[in-house]
Amino acid sequence: MLKVHPTPPAATPSRRAFLEGAAATGAVLIGFHLDAGKAVRAAAGPDLSTLPAQPNAFVRIAADDTVTVMIKHLDMGQGNTTGLATILADELDADWAQVRTAFAPADATLYANLLMGPVQGTGGSTAIANSWFQLRKAGAAARAMLVAAAAARWKVPASEITVASGVVAHAASNRQARFGELAEAAASQPVPQEPRLKDPSQWRLIGTKVARLDSAAKTDGSAVYALDIRRPGQVTAVVAHAPRFGGVVAAVDDKAARAVPGVIDVVRIPTGVAVIAKDTWSAIRGREALVLTWDDAGAETRSSDAILASYREMARRPGLVASERGDPEAAIKGSAKVLEAEFTFPYLAHAAMEPLNATIERASDGGYDVYAGCQLHSVEQAVIAGTLGVTTDKVRLHTQWAGGSFGRRATPGADYLAEAAAILRATGAKAPVHLVWTREDDMAGGFYRPTVLHTLKAGLDAKGAITGWTHTMVGKSILIGSPFETMMVKNGVDATTVEGASDTPYALPAFRFTVHNAREGVPVLWWRSVGHTHTAQVMEVFIDELAQAAGADPLAFRLGLLSSAPRLSGVLKLAAEKAGWGSPAAKGSGLGIAGHESFGSYVAMVADITAEDAKVKVNRIVAAVDVGIAVNPDVIRAQVEGAVGFALSSVLRNRITLKDGVVQERNFDAYEPTRMSEMPLVEVHIMPSTAAPTGIGEPGVPVLAPSISNAIFAATGQRLRSLPLDLSGMKGV
Numbered sequence: 001m002l003k004v005h006p007t008p009p010a011a012t013p014s015r016r017a018f019l020e021g022a023a024a025t026g027a028v029l030i031g032f033h034l035d036a037g038k039a040v041r042a043a044a045g046p047d048l049s050t051l052p053a054q055p056n057a058f059v060r061i062a063a064d065d066t067v068t069v070m071i072k073h074l075d076m077g078q079g080n081t082t083g084l085a086t087i088l089a090d091e092l093d094a095d096w097a098q099v100r101t102a103f104a105p106a107d108a109t110l111y112a113n114l115l116m117g118p119v120q121g122t123g124g125s126t127a128i129a130n131s132w133f134q135l136r137k138a139g140a141a142a143r144a145m146l147v148a149a150a151a152a153r154w155k156v157p158a159s160e161i162t163v164a165s166g167v168v169a170h171a172a173s174n175r176q177a178r179f180g181e182l183a184e185a186a187a188s189q190p191v192p193q194e195p196r197l198k199d200p201s202q203w204r205l206i207g208t209k210v211a212r213l214d215s216a217a218k219t220d221g222s223a224v225y226a227l228d229i230r231r232p233g234q235v236t237a238v239v240a241h242a243p244r245f246g247g248v249v250a251a252v253d254d255k256a257a258r259a260v261p262g263v264i265d266v267v268r269i270p271t272g273v274a275v276i277a278k279d280t281w282s283a284i285r286g287r288e289a290l291v292l293t294w295d296d297a298g299a300e301t302r303s304s305d306a307i308l309a310s311y312r313e314m315a316r317r318p319g320l321v322a323s324e325r326g327d328p329e330a331a332i333k334g335s336a337k338v339l340e341a342e343f344t345f346p347y348l349a350h351a352a353m354e355p356l357n358a359t360i361e362r363a364s365d366g367g368y369d370v371y372a373g374c375q376l377h378s379v380e381q382a383v384i385a386g387t388l389g390v391t392t393d394k395v396r397l398h399t400q401w402a403g404g405s406f407g408r409r410a411t412p413g414a415d416y417l418a419e420a421a422a423i424l425r426a427t428g429a430k431a432p433v434h435l436v437w438t439r440e441d442d443m444a445g446g447f448y449r450p451t452v453l454h455t456l457k458a459g460l461d462a463k464g465a466i467t468g469w470t471h472t473m474v475g476k477s478i479l480i481g482s483p484f485e486t487m488m489v490k491n492g493v494d495a496t497t498v499e500g501a502s503d504t505p506y507a508l509p510a511f512r513f514t515v516h517n518a519r520e521g522v523p524v525l526w527w528r529s530v531g532h533t534h535t536a537q538v539m540e541v542f543i544d545e546l547a548q549a550a551g552a553d554p555l556a557f558r559l560g561l562l563s564s565a566p567r568l569s570g571v572l573k574l575a576a577e578k579a580g581w582g583s584p585a586a587k588g589s590g591l592g593i594a595g596h597e598s599f600g601s602y603v604a605m606v607a608d609i610t611a612e613d614a615k616v617k618v619n620r621i622v623a624a625v626d627v628g629i630a631v632n633p634d635v636i637r638a639q640v641e642g643a644v645g646f647a648l649s650s651v652l653r654n655r656i657t658l659k660d661g662v663v664q665e666r667n668f669d670a671y672e673p674t675r676m677s678e679m680p681l682v683e684v685h686i687m688p689s690t691a692a693p694t695g696i697g698e699p700g701v702p703v704l705a706p707s708i709s710n711a712i713f714a715a716t717g718q719r720l721r722s723l724p725l726d727l728s729g730m731k732g733v
Contacts, residue, residue: 002311008038018262019334025180032215035322041313041710042093043562045130046497047133048114048130048132048133048134048538049133051114051134051137051527052137052193053137053138053140053141053191053192053194053195054137054138054141054384055138055139055141055142055191055285056191057070057104057110057111057138057144057706058070058072058088058134058135058138058139059092059138059139060102061142061179061183061186062173062180062182062183062266062414063148063178063181063183064177065095065098065166065178065179065180066098066100066180067089067092067094067095067099067100067179068099068100068101068102069084069085069088069089069099069100069101069102069135070101070102070103070104070111070620070635071084071085071101071102071103072110072111072112072113072120072131073113073121073122073127073131074122074373074374074375074399074402074405074409075103075214075401075402076105076122076352076373076375076402076403076404076405076406076640077402077403077408078127078406078635078639078697079214079373079632079635079638080122080127080128081101081213081214082101082210082212082213082214082632083127083128083631083632083634084101084127084128084131084135085099085101085134085213086205086206086210086631086632087128087131087136087206087607087631088135088136088138088139089130089139089140089205089477090136090139090145090198090203090204090205090206091135091136091137091138091139091140091157091197091206091608092139092140092142092143092163093143093164093165093166093192093529093546094139094162094165094166095165095166095167096205096210096211098166098179099213100213101109101213101214101658102399102657103399103400104366104398104399105396105398106120106374106377106378106380106381106395106397107120108120108246108377108378112378113126113130113299114131114134115129115323116130116131117484118378118468119149119376119378119379120376120377120378120408121375121376121377121378121379121412122375122376123375123376123407123410123526124530124599124695124698125598125599125600125601125694125695125697125698125699126599126695127486127695127697128631128693128694128695129599129600129692129693129695132692132693133692135199135200137195137197138340139277140192140195140196140197140198140213140579141191141192141195141233143163143195143323144195144196145186145190145191145192146168146179146182146183146186146188147161147163147168148184148186148190149182149185149188149189150168150170150177150182150187151323152185152230153171153177153182153185153187154173154175156170156172156173157654160172162254162461165427166177166178166179168182170537171717175517179551182662187285189519193451196680200629200690201297206629206631206632207613207629207630207631207633208632208633209632209633209634211634212634214401218401219510221403224399224400225354225373225401225402225403226354226357226371226372226373226399226400226402227355227357227403228355228360228400228435229359229371229400229434229688230434230477231359231361231371231432231434232380232432232694233301233431233432234359234431234432234433234434235264235277235278235427235431235432235433235434236276236277236278236279236280236282236283236285236434236435236436236581237274237275237276237277237283237420237423237433237434237435237436238274238275238280238284238286238287238420238432238435238436238437238438238441238495239271239272239273239274239275239287239423239435239441240272240273240274240275240287240290240292240438241271241441241444241445242272242294242296242299243294243661243662244294244296244299244300244301244660244661244662245299245520245522245523245661246296246298246299246300246364247294247295247296247298247299247447248294248295248298249268249272249273249292249293249294249295249509250293250294250295250566251292251293252266252268252273252290252291252292252293253290253291254266254290254291254293255292255343256275256291256326257275257286257287257288257289257290257608258286258567260282260285260286260289261282261286262277262278262279262281262282262283262286263275263276263277263282263283263285263286264276264277264278264363266286266290266475266486267423267426267427268426269419269423269426270422271419271422273287273288273290273292274419274422274423274426274428274432274435275290275400276423277426277676279475280436283436284438289437289638294660298521299521299661300520300521300522300658300661301475301528301660301661302520302658302660302661303657303658303659303660303661304346304451304657304658307451307518307520307522307658307712308344308451308453310518310520311429311451311475311516311518312451312453312474314474314518315455315472315474317452317516318514319472319473319474319514319515319516320493320498320514320515320516320517321513321514322493322498322502322514322515323498323502323503323511323512323513324511324512324513325508325509325510325511326468326509326510326511327468327510328468328469328470328510328511328512329468329470329512330468330510330540330722331459331509332457332458332467332468332469332470332510333459334459334467335459335460335461335467336459336461336462337457337459337460337466337549337550338457338458338459338460339456339457339459339460339545339546339549340455340456340457341455341456341532341541341542341545341671341721342453342454342456342721342722343452343454343455343456343457343537343538343541343720343721343722343723344452344453344454344722344723345450345451345453345533345534345537345722345723346448346450346451346534346655346656346657346723346724347448347449347450347451347454347522347524347655347656347658348449348527348650348655348656349442349443349448349524349526349654349656349665349671350404350405350406350407350408350410350447350448350525351406351442351443351529351668351671351673352402352403352404352405352406352408352442353403353404353642353719354373354402354403354404354447355437355438355439355441355442356408356409356416356435356437356441357416357433357434357435357436357437358370358371358372358416358417358421358434358435359417359433359434359435360417360420360421360424360432360433360435361424361429361431361433362429363396366394367393367394367395367396367414367678368384368388368394368395368396368421368424368481368732369396369398369416370384370396370397370398370420370540371396371398371400372397372399372400372409372417372420373399373401373403373405373409373459374396374397374399374400374409375398375402375404375405375409375410376409376410376411376412376414377397377399379412379413379483380397380417381395381397383413383417383418383421384414384418384420384421385416385419386424387418388421388424388427388679389419389425389567390424397560400509405648406496406527406528407525407526407527407528407530408442408447408525410525410526410690411525412448412479412482412483412484413482415447416435416437418436419435420433420440423435427587435595438502439666439668440666443656443663443665443666443667444665444666445661446522446523446524447524448522448523448524448525448527448656449525450476450478450497450518450524451475451476451522452471452473452474452475452534453473453474453475454471454473454501454534454535454538455470455471455472455543456469456470456471456472456538457470458470458542458546459551460496460546460549464549464550464551464552466508466509466546466561467509467510467548468508468509468510468511469508469510469511469512470511470512471501471511471512471513471514471538472496472513472514472515473497473513473515473516473707474515474518475497475515475516475517475518475534476517476518476520476522476524477489477494477496477497477517478496478497478524478525478526478530479494479495479496479697480492480493483489485708491689492517493515494515494517496526496531497515497517497531498513498515498535499530499531499532499535499598500531500532500535500536500539500596500597500598500702501513501531501535501539502515503536504539505562505564505565505568505597506539506543506558506561506562507561507563507564508561510614521661522658523531527648527714528643528697528698528701529598529599529698529699529701529702530698531594531712532596532598532649532698532699532701532702533650533701533702534723535702536596536598536703536705536706537702537705537706537709537721537723538721539596539706540594540595540596540707540709540710541594541690541706541709541710542593542701543557543561544594544706544709544710544713545629545719548713551726553582554593554710554715555572555573555581555593558572558593558595559572559573565597566633567593567597567602567626567687568596568602568604570602570624570626570687571595571602571603571604571624571625571626571687572593572595572604572624573688574604574624574685575595575604575605575606575622575623575624575685576593576604576606577595578606578622578624578683578685579591579593579606579608579620579622581593581606584712585715588607588611588612588709588716589608589609589610589619589715590611590713590715591606591607591708591711591714591717592606592607592609592611592707592708592709592711592712592713592714593606593607593707593708593710594703594705594710595703595706596699596702596706597699597701598699598702599694599695599699600628600694600695600700601625601626601627601628601694601696601699602625602687602699603623603624603625603626603640603699603700603702603703604623604624604703605621605622605623605624605703605707606621606622606702606707607620607621607680607704607707607710607711608620608621608622608680608711609707609712609715609717610715611710611712611716613688613730614727614728614729614730616652616679616708616712616725616727616730618648618680618708619680619681620681620682620683621682621683621704621707622683622685623640623644623682623683623684623685623700623703624684624685624686624687625640625685625696625700626683626684626686626687626689626697627686627689627693627694627696628689628690628691628692628693628694629689629690629691629693629695630686630690631693632687633686635696636686636696637684637686639696639697639700640696640700641682641684641685642700643698643700643701643704644672644679644682644704645679646678646701647700647701647704647705648674648678648679648680649672650675650705650723651704651705651708651723651724651725652678652722652725652727653672653724653726654671654672654724656671705725707721708725709725712725712730716730718727718730
């Protein structure tokens with residue numbers, strides 16, 4: 001059993017650090033620590049290939065030959081544990097059957113996300129991208145140290161030693177040793193700062209289908225999720241939150257709640273009233289027995305329609321300029337044809353399979369141990385420390401498997417973890433507290449994908465070429481008012497709000513994109529693919545409308561505007577080819593195409609649908625993706641398939657609505673996920689590439705909606721823009 005350092009000691013390139021307890025367990029930690037300053041510089045313009053090799057942070061080799069790769073990111077089901085381990089194991093030449101993973105502790109000096117700066121966290125589909133060179137170098141350095149140890153033991157030149165599948169060998173003397181036999185000796189070897197990385201032709205694991213490391217445990221039930229944590233003496237807490245966002249407790253009558261069998265205590269915390277009990281059911285029953293009065297003086301009390309009406313009013317006024325070139329108004333004025341469109345998007349819940357939860361306890365050393373699906377480790381550690389009135393070194397995060405997130409566990413204020421810490425503090429830390437949000441708590445608890453309005457106008461000349469394009473967007477910023485504002489909001493423009501539209505790759509001769517930052521009281525957050533969730537729908541459907549007005553083929557029209565975007569053009573062509581684009585469609589059927597770049601990855605989809613009397617059946621989705629080097633093609637395909645399943649319900653029906661400020665959809669009966677019977681056949685084609693890998697956790701989501709919208713137009717001649725698609729008035733042809 002490997003023993004993890006809660007906070008690894010500082011080290012320099014000349015020092016080796018050994019795993020605490022190595023003598024007892026036979027496990028060794030080799031290498032040195034990352035300079036946090038490098039991470040700061042990486043955020044500005046990273047050349048991640050220049051970072052030093054740090055095998056001690058990322059690889060542990062035990063006497064039983066197991067190789068444990070330390071995972072600095074959260075795995076919410078996207079399979080990054082397998083992908084990250086693949087990178088290191090290939091450079092190490094480990095035996096895949098011996099590879100294991102463990103979640104790293106919270107320590108940004110070691111485990112910063114190199115594309116976020118000096119912050120440990122997971123998001124933006126960056127896990128593979130920011131770790132690519134880091135883990136290759138760690139694996140290559142560890143391999144070189146094993147070779148050096150063998151060369152010293154056998155007194156032979158290191159150049160004559162080979163490594164394959166966890167075995168170090170010297171053919172001339174017929175000697176060999178497994179990794180576990182050499183690990184301790186290897187730890188005393190100098191760490192090579194520029195280890196030789198493999199040529200791609202030498203890769204054995206990268207680019208192949210290797211078995212996912214988490215599949216067996218998740219299949220047989222042995223995988224431990226945050227919801228599974230049970231600490232000695234643990235109690236369970238649930239919280240009564242205000243029914244309206246911004247509401248606060250005015251009065252509490254907890255007499256009946258305290259009389260419920262199993263209820264231990266009732267405490268007030270900043271976010272509501274917590275009921276603590278011996279088990280979850282007792283806590284829920286105790287909460288139901290509370291008599292609460294809420295003060296809604298500062299609450300959001302409007303309904304969804306009223307909020308959207310205010311957006312339309314804002315859109316009529318000048319906004320903040322996010323991007324512009326030329327004079328689009330003048331260009332449109334002289335056009336042969338002018339098109340206008342409005343797109344609206346509702347609030348969306350993340351609706352992960354595992355609702356929010358966390359366990360926190362005070363340890364005998366005065367520190368605090370936290371067990372959760374930790375996604376923004378640095379933020380969470382700081383927020384918990386602040387809530388408990390201690391320094392961050394007193395807070396130890398134990399990351400667990402997470403049953404989904406889609407962005408919800410990554411709040412800039414670490415909301416549910418702060419709530420767990422507040423409950424522990426309010427109860428005097430007498431027992432470990434497991435905070436559990438029910439499905440209704442999770443669904444109605446806020447931090448939704450923002451509701452958004454887009455209005456567009458564009459012109460075409462007599463030959464069908466775009467003359468000008470004006471674009472206005474209204475939505476609440478995710479980042480304004482958060483710790484990330486200074487980094488990602490410029491001149492009032494939130495980069496995550498306008499991404500995918502203000503930076504469109506289409507060669508539009510005159511273009512202006514303006515944005516209004518709404519200020520309603522509904523808390524919002526990134527939702528799988530963030531701004532691209534709405535901007536891809538807007539851009540790709542409106543481009544399709546312009547193609548139709550120009551009398552052009554939608555694919556050809558796009559390609560004519562993408563001469564400076566070869567990778568996006570490439571996936572569009574590949575998806576179209578594999579889908580049989582241009583073939584005659586049966587009556588009531590149609591193909592729709594869309595392409596989009598997000599998080600450095602390029603995805604195109606062709607949707608094959610059948611439409612009949614207000615019903616749409618998505619038969620087939622043909623996807624083409626360019627994610628650079630495909631570390632694990634099977635995981636990439638799975639993520640695109642999963643993205644289709646995840647996003648399809650948001651295309652067809654899902655929305656969060658408010659009535660007088662109260663959320664109406666509180667469980668899966670009213671917010672129905674995609675059914676297995678609805679799931680289309682999904683084909684995923686991966687573009688060959690030699691570029692450094694990018695991410696795939698999110699980029700499969702944005703293009704699904706516009707490909708379906710455009711296919712509906714092809715089948716019926718009816719243009720459905722806003723999401724979810726309103727099929728009520730649609731008729732088949």
